[in-house]
Amino acid sequence: MHEPLHWLILFLPLLAAMVITLFLQRYPRCSAALSVGAVLASFLLSVGVLAEFLDGRAPDIALTWLQVGSLQIQFGLHFDALSALMLLVVTGVGSVIHIYSVGYMRGDPHYARFFAEMSLFTFSMLGIVVSNNFFQMFVFWELVGLSSYLLIGFWYQRPSAADAAKKAFLTNRLGDVGFLIGIVLAWAVTGTLSFAGMKDQLLRDPTLFNTTATVVGLLIFCGAVGKSAQFPLHVWLPDAMEGPTPVSALIHAATMVAAGVYMLCRVFFIFTHHDLLVIAWIGGITALLSALIAVQQDDIKRILAYSTLSQLGYMVMAVGFSAPPAAMFHLTTHAFFKALLFLGAGSVIHALSQEQNIWQMGRLRSKMPLTYWTFLAGTLALCGLWPLSGAFSKDAILAAAWEHNKALFALGELVAFLTTFYMFRLFFVVFLGKPKSDLVGHAHESPRIMTYPLVFLAAASVVGGFMGITQFITPQFSPASARLPIFAPLEPFETSPVAALLGLAAIAIGFVAAYVYYAGAESDPLPGKMKEVCNVLRHKFYFDEFYAGLVDVCQDKPARAINLCDIGLKLLVRLTHGTAEWTGRVLRLVQTGNLQTYTLLLAAGAALVLYFMLTR
């Protein structure tokens, strides 16, 4: 491929976003076609890049973007196994979701704006993927934050959507501040912003960062905590479900939230073993907390959102176990099946006139067969049932946990059990059992433009474990490792039989528990049995309340105190204003409109001037 074609991967979506925004606002069909076309073209070009990479000819393109003194900032396109894989995920899953949106968003008054923003997001995300330095990555990191803000708040007329967009943006800012400080520290020590340059220096002198090593790593991890919604900044992701469902699928399941994990893999060389321990525990805690919360949610998209949090926790945990290939593997399979689940949920929501409460659904199996079967595939893949894709990637992580940290391994198995439990709770309530509202009677299968993407993603979820993703990515992180066989269906059971078998057991227990409680249930039986526990879970461990209180104490209360000074100032301003205004009103009285008065005042004024000028 010629060099300009590589640039097109990145800039086609931006071009689409600009053209739609500037010229096509009134042409919804054209804008959809343009946006879908751009992301599809990017996908095809990414496949070309993959072919080049397998040939060993992938180029490394870098232009000088800024030059400030000795600081040189590049704008680059960096292609290696990691970025090639991520490019395919972003453009591939992105294409499918774009196509699905054509059907899902039909009839929305701001159809064109939706596609413009989706294209802007794709551009920003691709920018992160191909970055070869921290500066470029941070710029696109923020652009991703912006487009996420725009898309969450797409229906900005709803106060809840506007609030959710704000919450997502501000929470991300918290993480980004740490990220930025980390980048600046790393630059201050190494004098370069490029990943390759930093890695070289660290290889030459592992003690380069000296005592700051752990701090720098943790600060950079902060960025991932924000973007990938890890504990304690996880609160924004469930609220982000206020956006349209394709947005939830693309941004808040498949790609953007994975950017944090991708970034951790990209700069893996910078983390010390202390950092990695923290990263693993943060991931583990996130996985457990959100899996627990998901058990007691009633909104179909929120359940999936907490499930996403929990799976992101797995990925981050994998990075913490020094197993970036496992993290990337799970990132990829998760992109397939979680996008599938979200789009399936979107199909259900679409059929039930925007109803999202699972307790208003039921027996959709017969009404929406295609959605039912694909959703089942996604659920099983997410639970990690062998031989679906999730089994391979999750077992890779659990195997790494078994090697590194037995406590986190137990935690991981517990999460696997919970995952199966809440997913089948959802599945039984939505698709089986009795219809729980009249809406179900009117439900019908979604149009083909929405079901074909489901089928495609279901296929990917099923065979994702056999695509050779680990084999493709492992050499980048451990070049010395033996070449793995591409097709190895029994590989999990061979490398780490304990993890794999315990995983299967967790799935079985989870399924049975879900069946016992929820098959045919009219309402949730759990709150009746464990009232306090369920209450805590329903309130998401009171994180939102805690943060609201924290903001109140740290910000609102001091602000109110400072406002008192402001009132004083305001009085001063009012006083000045009042003086001027009343002087004006009084002076105006002089201006009576009476000619005699004017003449008198004029003569008196003239006399005064003469008196003062001539007698002194």
Place this chain on the structure above:
Amino acid sequence: MNPAMLSLELAVIGLALAVLLIDLWTLHEFKHRLGYLAAAGLLVILVASLCCASTGEPPATGFSGMFVQDGLALFFKRIFLAAGVLVVLMGVEFRDRIPMGLGEFFTIILMELAGMMFAASANDFVMVYVAMEMMSVSFYILISFQRSRSYSLEAGVKYLILSALSAGLLVFGIALIFGTSGRTNFAVVAAEGTRLAQNKLFCLGALLVLLGLAFKISAVPMQMWAPDVYQGAPTPVTAFLAIGSKAAGFVLVLRVLFVAAPALALHWGKLFTWAAALTILYGNLCAIPQRSLKRLLGYSSIANAGYILLGVAALNPPGSVAVLYYLAGYAFTLAVIFIVLCLVARDSDDIAVLAGLNRRSPLLALALTLGMISLAGIPPLAGFFGKLLLFKAVLEQAAVHRSYLWLALVAIAGVVISYYYYFGVIRAVYWSEEGPEMTPIAVSAPLKVSMGVCIAAMFYLGLCPDAVLSAAAKAVQALRF
């Protein structure tokens, strides 16, 4: 003497007579074309004055030294000519509100213009008086031209009586000067300046002359007439009062002070400091509660007279350069505002007529907004740079005398107060409840062009001041400090 020296004035008077004559053979429905004729003629004269007429270098004098054609005179004549074109075009727009005598209306505007041009060239106290009367008499007629409106007549009477009173002061002052010096020519009086400055009667005469001129520029204590007359006069006439009459007053003040009596000027810094400060405060404070737009502009005109007096009070060349520069920018700014008022404030000039203007005519809303922003003195428009020059000139003098520092502070306070009412107008345009009248406003092509030129000039003066600044610097070489 060289008769070509008078060519601009003669051309304007010729044009006035031509309009008056052609009026006799023009049908009533075509009378407004006389306005276009007058505007076109003035435009030709303006272009001629820019290209062909002498540059005023070296200054030429005529009529035994009564008339001088120098850079200062030419600078002001160009402002007057440009203002004349714009005012005549406003008059054409205003024709439906002038029941009869449209041809005469244009003629008198032209005669008025000729008076202003003579004022710019005045080099003799007699000339000052003649030019002043030529302007005043024309204005008596113009202000009360809407004979069916009592407001117009009331304004005319007020202007007549108060102007007559101030003219009385002026002519009494001239008599005293003549009595003490035996001469009326500026140059001759100035030659004996140091001796005459000791003479109290001469000082009294000079003060009376300045008071007479203060009426024209509407400075304290001779400012009372401005709001009433501005409100009552037909809008184009108000514009001419605000732009032309004020500028003519200032050129006479500069000449009397810095050509005829430079020795006195040195001691009278305090007089101008007080006059400037009080005028700024009076104009700005009284403008606050106004709801009538033309009255508001009357008070704004008083406040602006105060700002321009800052340049006079500075008693230095940069101050006078700033006066010239400010007046040039002020002319275009006010022209654009009055064009908008001509079109919008038809039956009433209450601020409520602006409601929904941004929907009725975005062009007019923009023009009015830019005008107000320029008056408020906000970059990058002409008003900002003019005020900057004035303040700079005053602050340069602050090193000499502390009172100038106070003057600058008062002026800044005045500017801050003025934001309130200037932005009140902008708020009325964009953010008020929609009025009953929401039909779009048609703007004729000549007025569109005029507004475009004024806006362009406002930006040009605010962004690229060099050309006009150097012209003003050359013009003030005629003055002595």
